[in-house]
Amino acid sequence: MAKNWYPIINYEKCVGCLSCVKFCPHDVYEVRGGKPSVKNPEHCIEFCRGCQRGAYDNNAISYLGE
Numbered sequence: 001m002a003k004n005w006y007p008i009i010n011y012e013k014c015v016g017c018l019s020c021v022k023f024c025p026h027d028v029y030e031v032r033g034g035k036p037s038v039k040n041p042e043h044c045i046e047f048c049r050g051c052q053r054g055a056y057d058n059n060a061i062s063y064l065g066e
């Protein structure tokens with residue numbers, strides 16, 4: 001079944017702080033070229049938003065399905 005909730009990174013806004021990668025305990029992210037990449041979207045918890053709240057405050061993270 002296709003997942004309908006997972007993070008989308010706006011790479012024009014991402015500063016590479018990697019706080020989302022460090023915050024998420026569900027192995028959703030990996031680091032590629034110093035920036036977060038969504039490796040396992042199916043692991044994301046619907047409506048969690050934890051990585052968005054913990055991130056550097058520049059709206060680089062949104063969610064498919066919000």
Ligand code: SF4
Binds near residue numbers: 006
């Ligand atoms: S919304 Fe929650 S489960 Fe999904 S990637 Fe962010 S911290 Fe991980």
